Amino acid sequence: MPPSEFKLYDTLSRQVKPIETAEPGHLRFYTCGPTVYSYAHIGNFRSFLAADLVVRTARALGWRVTWVSNITDVGHLTQDDVADAGGEDRMEKALHSKEGEQFANVWDLAEYYTQAYLEDWQRLNLTEPEVRPRATQHVREQILMAQALVEKGNAYETPTGVYFDVESQPDYGKLSGNTRDKLQEAVRDVVLDENKRRQADFALWKKDDKHLMQWFSPWGWGFPGWHIECSAMARAYLGDTIDLHSGGEDNAFPHHECEIAQSEAFTGKPFSNHWMHVRFLQVEGEKMAKRAGNFFTVRDLLEKGFDPLALRFALMSVPYGKPMNFTLQLLRDAQGHVERFRECERRVAVAGGSTPPSVSPGTNPFEDTERVALGDELQRLYEGALDAMANDLNTSVAIAKSLEGAKAILREPSLTPAQARAAATYLDQVNGLLGVVRSEHEPSGPPPAAETPTVDGRTVDAWVGLRDEAKRAKDYAAADAIRARLAEAGVELRDSPEGTTWALRPGG
RNA sequence: GGCGCCGUACCCAAGUGGUUAAGGGAAGGGUCUGCAAAACCCUCAUCCGGCGGUUCGAAUCCGCCCGGCGCCUCCA
Structure with a gap:
């Protein structure tokens, strides 16, 4: 049940009260x-x-x-x-x-x-x-x-x-x-x-x-x-x-x-x-004051390699009604959270893409129970997040709920099609409410090369390919050398059974 | 002088009368891995700035005290 009221602190009456719209x-x-x-x-x-x-x-x-x-x-x-x-x-x-x-x-x-x-x-x-x-x-x-x-x-x-x-x-x-x-x-x-x-x-x-x-x-x-x-x-x-x-x-x-x-x-x-x-x-x-000159613009931080969604995430980690101390550490944490949502999306895509949606392999009753459990849990968490937002925009709680959902999705070693659908629905809902899963304005992923002139995506992909070959040949010295070299350029490698992905390590 | 906010674990932070005080980061242990990283699992506040009070019961309400902070015609 979604909340029936949307409460916000009202400066005029100095109290938290439901928003009353002239037209319902x-x-x-x-x-x-x-x-x-x-x-x-x-x-x-x-x-x-x-x-x-x-x-x-x-x-x-x-x-x-x-x-x-x-x-x-x-x-x-x-x-x-x-x-x-x-x-x-x-x-x-x-x-x-x-x-x-x-x-x-x-x-x-x-x-x-x-x-x-x-x-x-x-x-x-x-x-x-x-x-x-x-x-x-x-x-x-x-x-x-x-x-x-x-x-x-x-x-x-x-x-x-x-x-x-x-x-x-x-x-x-x-x-x-x-x-x-x-x-x-x-x-x-x-x-x-x-x-x-x-x-x-x-x-x-x-x-x-x-x-x-x-x-x-x-x-x-x-x-x-x-x-x-x-x-x-x-x-x-x-x-x-x-x-x-x-x-x-x-x-x-x-x-x-x-x-x-x-x-x-x-x-x-x-x-x-x-x-x-x-x-x-x-x-x-x-x-932060213009006269003091100690302020960050959005572009200042993006030039450091931070993901725009991570900046968004960081800025909403403390509810709007409280003074907030913005730190680079907070932004680094947020970067991790955004990547966690991306990982969820990736797993949903893998699960959803490999099985025809019309086929329901719910033959295993145990697996079916698990599926229902995940869907229910995600629904409960999303409603918790919406509840929190409707209660004077409690973004701290909404974020906590959204991360718990991500955790629940990532907990599954592999998603069944039904679980993937539940997860996809959840991610859509959370994104609609908080806007931190994917951007409506540009494709997700690392910032475009123009903002990070030291790293060229295609070059990185080429090196990753070379490293894969070295790994297959069990030439681990060569593989590690490539990894070290990429690390120097701020690129972090992540091996998984499905292959190697990479991400920029921001803040440099 | 006016208006208003805050003090919760090593750090950020939720909680506004009643189960084991959310969540995240850091840290420690583990699974996985050629090794890492990432991911996942486990551990991590008998206690909520201090002192009184109200109450069967308070981090949560009231009073006082201590400490930190914002706005009051540049600022969002």
Whole structure:
């Protein structure tokens, strides 16, 4: 029996509670995507992965999911609500950095990093959202929303822009706890902008006819504020009230708080019924921050020879709601787990391929009992994994169950056709839920040669062939020399009765 | 000052009132193997940061203490 509820911690009500969809069995879900001014790092992807797991779990429960995740391809200021003079545009800053010199303008830069983001997304085997709106393609909606908020008295124009008046929304602060009165006693020293009525007021529109990305508005040339884009795009694709909204924990304030204020002022309805925030991860015990420069991108780790699915596996080994310490050791462990699933697939293929599916050799009652036992056990384990996921995305438990299933499959010296079918079903189910068995975007196996220039698959195969000949001739010295040589290149050999396979030993 | 999280074996980590405290890694032993590796099997916390309390019963609830951490307008 699949669980009937999907429980998630809700930041707004500060409790774990079932997701309630406005339309039964249909989840409308919005995830804040990245600002594409550089490569996204693994911390970003921990957040997107958590969202992907929400989608996979919901679908495993039989729900329909409409998932929207934006791409912020417009700059915004590094100090968003501080005096305009103090802000520096993130895109512009990136363009003037060393890596940015290769781009002709901010539009090219944004496009380049958008493509890189989508590549990494696929490599981590993330589900493709139904819609990926780009902020620059929805400026019109953003202007209209800002205009309406001015008309309703929730926003006002100043010489530098259009600002949302937080006093007009009495429950401003309900998500983060940074209510209006508490914000006033904030200990942070903030630059005062005399154009704003209150320091906490945030920009819906910035007037700037020198900005590298600018649009024409009722207030002249300029660009939209950061928070308004998500309000506009979420509403455009998912309606006035969405079921679930996710993002990194830093998004809770100010971004999501401001989204709530704008959207609820605009529609008069709740913006999102459920809020999910993913905790930051640390790397080797240290905080990962762009300024500190100690962050890994997805491509950094793949270049070290790690399997993309192993990275995915490692990133979900600690539930999203807890801070996680990402280590290379964790990634090495994950590599082993992914290979274990591959071994399961290989054995299923061997068992399934050698016997016609119509023939059922269930003549041995003992063997038949064993078959039923394995199928039942796998089914029980999969349901355990789904249960865990439906309980606030408990990935630690889901992973444990999935590995127990792999263990059960590998325990069988050879699979009967019926067992192979049960195993294949199990692997499909686990892959649908967790996405760690095989990628939907590229064939399984070692990373392509382009990413590991020191190892050429065909050369390795040739050496393996030579070693086999040496072994058959009982020339073990030669065989071991080849094995040693391949080991130096990071290739690990695995002999089995069916022949020799090899895998890259990552981390070099 | 505000909001929030965590302290479980050598390491990561699940567990949220009641059978023998999941799972993984490491380690030790074994099977297999020409030898290895991989795979598989076995072993590996009478105990859950400390002290009180509630309860027939707590790692799990409450209080206090000790220790670690995140966010609070660059960040997912």
